[in-house]
Amino acid sequence: MATVSMTVNGKTVTKTVDSRRLLVEFLREDLRLTGTHVGCDTSQCGACVVHVDGRAIKSCTALALSCEGKTVTTIEGLANGATLHPMQEAFREHHALQCGYCTPGMIMASVDLVQRNGPGVDEHTIRRELDGNICRCTGYHNIVKAIAAGAAAMGSVRQAAE
Amino acid sequence: MRYEAPDTIDAAVKLLAGEAGLARVLAGGTDLLVQMRSDVVSPDLVVDIKKISELRQVKEEAGGFRVGAAVTGAELKEHAKLPKAWPGLVEAANLIGSTQVQGRATMGGNLCNGSPAADSVPGLIAAGATATLVGPNGRRDLKVEDIMLAPRKLALTKGEIVASFLLPARPARSSDAYLRFIPRTEMDIAVVGCGVSLTLDPSGTCTAARVSLGAVAARPLLVEDAAKAIIGTKLNHAALAKLEAAARAACKPIDDKRGTVEFRIDVAGVLARRAALIAQERARKA
Ligand SMILES: Cc1cc2nc3c(=O)[nH]c(=O)nc-3n(C[C@H](O)[C@H](O)[C@H](O)COP(=O)(O)OP(=O)(O)OC[C@H]3O[C@@H](n4cnc5c(N)ncnc54)[C@H](O)[C@@H]3O)c2cc1C
Ligand code: FES
Ligand code: FES
Numbered sequence: 001m002a003t004v005s006m007t008v009n010g011k012t013v014t015k016t017v018d019s020r021r022l023l024v025e026f027l028r029e030d031l032r033l034t035g036t037h038v039g040c041d042t043s044q045c046g047a048c049v050v051h052v053d054g055r056a057i058k059s060c061t062a063l064a065l066s067c068e069g070k071t072v073t074t075i076e077g078l079a080n081g082a083t084l085h086p087m088q089e090a091f092r093e094h095h096a097l098q099c100g101y102c103t104p105g106m107i108m109a110s111v112d113l114v115q116r117n118g119p120g121v122d123e124h125t126i127r128r129e130l131d132g133n134i135c136r137c138t139g140y141h142n143i144v145k146a147i148a149a150g151a152a153a154m155g156s157v158r159q160a161a162e
Numbered sequence: 163m164r165y166e167a168p169d170t171i172d173a174a175v176k177l178l179a180g181e182a183g184l185a186r187v188l189a190g191g192t193d194l195l196v197q198m199r200s201d202v203v204s205p206d207l208v209v210d211i212k213k214i215s216e217l218r219q220v221k222e223e224a225g226g227f228r229v230g231a232a233v234t235g236a237e238l239k240e241h242a243k244l245p246k247a248w249p250g251l252v253e254a255a256n257l258i259g260s261t262q263v264q265g266r267a268t269m270g271g272n273l274c275n276g277s278p279a280a281d282s283v284p285g286l287i288a289a290g291a292t293a294t295l296v297g298p299n300g301r302r303d304l305k306v307e308d309i310m311l312a313p314r315k316l317a318l319t320k321g322e323i324v325a326s327f328l329l330p331a332r333p334a335r336s337s338d339a340y341l342r343f344i345p346r347t348e349m350d351i352a353v354v355g356c357g358v359s360l361t362l363d364p365s366g367t368c369t370a371a372r373v374s375l376g377a378v379a380a381r382p383l384l385v386e387d388a389a390k391a392i393i394g395t396k397l398n399h400a401a402l403a404k405l406e407a408a409a410r411a412a413c414k415p416i417d418d419k420r421g422t423v424e425f426r427i428d429v430a431g432v433l434a435r436r437a438a439l440i441a442q443e444r445a446r447k448a
Contacts, residue, residue, distance in 0.1 A: 002165060019163050019164060019165035019208070020163050020198065022195065022199075041196075041199050041200060042196055042200075043192060043195070043196050043259075043263065046260070046262065049262055055236075055265045056261060056262045056265065057262050057265050057266055058262045058263065058266075060195070060199075061190070061191050061192050061195050061196070061262075061263070061266055062191060062195075062266070063165065063188070063191065063195065063208075063210070065165045065167070065210075066165075066167065066188070066191070066210050066212065068167070109261070109262065112261070112262075113261070129260075129261055131260045131261070132259065132260020132261055132262045132263060133260070
């Protein structure tokens with residue numbers, strides 16, 4: 001057991017955890033932030049994607065202790081109160097989910113790919129960037145459409161802010 | 163299990179060497195944590211090396227580059243000069259997993275995980291990279307092709323870690339390429355991987371080359387006969403045929419669900435030819 005502190009969705013949290021605790025278990029079980037999902041045990045599926053210091057990672061490939069002092073954003077940290085993040089809004093608008101199991105990871109991966117590739121990111125890049133996220137029921141067609149729309153919306157939000 | 167995250171190499175080595183039970187280095191964790199979850203390994207001590215700045219840097223040295231063992235694939239790709247100098251190696255490192263895996267996975271981990279199919283290892287071997295190891299008895303240098311001995315078996319002694327890779331200075335008109343064959347387009351383990359690095363003279367004749375194959379034997383191979391087949395040539399038809407034959411002759415693959423022995427041997431020749439032609443094309447412009 002050891003103590004770990006990090007900032008999760010803007011709040012500083014400190015907990016004593018087992019040293020084998022994965023970040024995803026820490027988020028779900030210790031913080032009860034169950035929006036981050038676990039879809040596999042081989043780090044393949046991407047349901048667990050969160051941002052750590054601004055970069056998307058699979059939270060099942062990080063120990064909680066290795067995130068000491070880091071800033072973590074989960075799907076719960078995207079919306080602004082009742083106002084959804086533009087990417088969440090786009091997923092809803094374009095019917096980019098059925099069961100929703102993969103959705104938190106898809107959205108966190110999408111926000112990251114737009115931050116790196118810009119609001120005009122093309123379909124080819126979106127598809128290539130999604131190689132770490134598996135959806136078993138919606139099919140990727142609507143997800144890709146939603147990401148393109150969400151990307152454009154993120155761009156105009158940023159413009160409005162400037 | 164004890165978790166430690168020291169900030170110097172010496173402290174890391176001391177921890178690893180002093181552990182009586184099973185000790186493991188943790189870099190990106192994309193192999194180790196998966197193995198721990200499935201109980202393939204249960205370390206008593208995990209030493210996280212990500213806080214050691216020397217292992218996280220890319221520095222120019224002796225006209226080449228010294229790449230810290232814990233630099234991630236994403237950091238390699240974002241480096242100002244590496245992708246231009248070593249496009250094949252950077253490509254190989256970036257085939258490892260998806261974006262979210264690339265943000266964590268390292269070449270040190272790829273090598274030390276000890277898989278014959280590790281993608282960046284043939285890239286490093288073709289590049290002629292030398293690894294610097296640090297252990298309780300000090301530092302030593304080993305060529306990358308001499309580090310992995312067999313699946314999960316390395317030349318590292320107790321407490322020793324890979325600190326960095328030295329990529330040598332390159333003459334003009336040098337470049338490299340890495341290709342792998344997988345049954346899908348992304349996210350799979352190489353059935354065959356091949357790295358080629360070469361140098362051309364002003365007339366286009368190949369003056370130096372290294373060819374490395376992955377996933378076709380118990381460890382990634384440096385195939386000297388394949389390099390010899392193209393050195394002194396302009397990679398004409400006959401030279402490429404010899405290259406293919408030499409690559410195939412070096413293979414001692416296994417049969418598994420990803421590919422049969424015959425298929426792997428055949429593909430090794432094809433990839434060697436294609437990678438050599440890509441490296442040649444790049445070297446003409448370098
Ligand atoms: C979804 C997914 C897809 C993948 N796809 C690929 C792929 O396409 N190609 C491929 O080659 N691999 C792939 N991998 C495997 C893995 O990501 C790579 O092998 C990666 O490079 C491992 O690096 P790491 O830093 O995460 O290693 P870790 O998991 O941290 O370490 C791996 C092993 O090496 C040891 N180690 C690490 N660094 C050092 C060091 N500096 N000195 C001594 N020992 C050390 C550790 O103790 C451990 O035993 C994939 C993994 C996942 C989860
Ligand atoms: S739960 Fe992390 S990738 Fe599947
Ligand atoms: S919406 Fe069901 S798995 Fe993607």
